[in-house]
Amino acid sequence: MTRTDGYLLDNRQTAAAEHFSAFAALFDPTTFRHLEALGVGSGWRCWEVGAGGTSVVSWLAKKVGPTGRVVATGTDTSRLVPAARPPVEVRVHDLGAEEPPGEGFDLVHARLALVHVADRPRALRSMVQALRPGGRILVEDADPALQPLLCPDEYGPEQQLANRLRHGFRRLLADRGTELPCGRVLPRLLREAGATRVHADAYFPVASPACAALESVTIRQIRDQLVTAGLATDQDIDRHLANVTSGVLDLTTAPMISAWGRKQ
Numbered sequence: 001m002t003r004t005d006g007y008l009l010d011n012r013q014t015a016a017a018e019h020f021s022a023f024a025a026l027f028d029p030t031t032f033r034h035l036e037a038l039g040v041g042s043g044w045r046c047w048e049v050g051a052g053g054t055s056v057v058s059w060l061a062k063k064v065g066p067t068g069r070v071v072a073t074g075t076d077t078s079r080l081v082p083a084a085r086p087p088v089e090v091r092v093h094d095l096g097a098e099e100p101p102g103e104g105f106d107l108v109h110a111r112l113a114l115v116h117v118a119d120r121p122r123a124l125r126s127m128v129q130a131l132r133p134g135g136r137i138l139v140e141d142a143d144p145a146l147q148p149l150l151c152p153d154e155y156g157p158e159q160q161l162a163n164r165l166r167h168g169f170r171r172l173l174a175d176r177g178t179e180l181p182c183g184r185v186l187p188r189l190l191r192e193a194g195a196t197r198v199h200a201d202a203y204f205p206v207a208s209p210a211c212a213a214l215e216s217v218t219i220r221q222i223r224d225q226l227v228t229a230g231l232a233t234d235q236d237i238d239r240h241l242a243n244v245t246s247g248v249l250d251l252t253t254a255p256m257i258s259a260w261g262r263k264q
Contacts, residue, residue, distance in 0.1 A: 019221070020053035020079065022214035023112070027256055028055050030203045031111060031140060034258050035060070038136040043067040044106040047130060049095055050074050050113025054083040060109075061088050071101050095123050100130035107131075111140040114181050124193040131263040137195055142254040143183035144170065147204065150215065153250055158243045162215075162251070165240055168231035169222060175229070183257030195261030204255045211251040216244050 040046070044064045048057050051072040057080065060070045064087055072080050073093035084090040091101050095110075096117040108127045117123045128137055150166035151159035173180060187200045205211055219226075219241060226232040243249050 018217040022210050022217060024053055024055040025210035026205055031056060032059060034138050034260060038138060040107055045069045046107040047105045048072045049108060049110035049127060051080055053079060057083045057088055073101055100126050103130050104132045105130050105135055107136050109138045114141055121189055121192060124189050128193045128195050128263055133263055135263050138260040139186050140256055140258045141181035141183040141186060142256055144180050144254040146255050150251055151249055152252060158248060161236060161240050162249055165232055168226050171231060172222060172225050172229060186257055186259035190259055190261050196264050198261035200257055200259035202255045202257045206252045207250040211253055212244050215251055216241060
């Protein structure tokens with residue numbers, strides 16, 4: 001779920017399509033692996049929470065088939081239009097403020113959807129309550145504090161610059177009051193929300209081309225803010241983008257933690 005009211009990575013920007021593509025390349029395989037393990041299949045009723053792109057929605061639609069249902073929600077659904085055909089239903093929905101768009105779901109899935117939700121325990125309770133008895137929930141969020149660097153192997157000036165700009169990005173987020181998600185708490189929050197059989201794991205990509213693509217589009221989106229805040233110069237950013245393109249940086253992301261469980 002990506003807010004558009006001044007959010008640093010506004011998904012109305014042209015570059016946002018590249019952003020969603022990079023996220024899909026990085027995290028779809030892990031998400032699909034978990035969804036397969038949860039048994040998603042024909043006839044399932046699914047709620048995709050905070051859907052920014054179409055990749056997971058389209059995958060679910062194929063799995064549930066014509067007898068199933070996929071409700072894809074978000075505060076800005078403009079990029080979901082290509083997927084808005086049966087069995088997919090697209091709805092504008094604010095997870096932090098509104099009741100679920102239905103009940104009796106077989107599956108509720110959310111990836112990177114909690115970053116703008118102030119009351120995350122309430123949101124997770126809402127998601128669990130929307131399930132049928134025995135229904136599955138899968139929630140996936142990053143944990144930047146577990147690994148805050150862009151280049152874990154900080155052996156030279158190029159890597160030091162990359163990590164400085166990553167710290168600058170998170171400083172901008174903090175200054176805007178954005179509380180980054182903390183994936184490590186998801187298992188506990190799911191249990192507290194009423195889920196049972198809760199498990200979790202983490203995915204931590206290193207030196208993936210998709211990491212470079214994500215970094216490039218992110219820096220281009222926040223370039224002006226970094227410079228205005230005095231966190232970087234235009235020369236710093238040009239040099240970093242050239243380093244990213246050259247392939248000399250072994251880039252990574254914050255670990256993505258996936259937690260799943262069932263409703264009793």
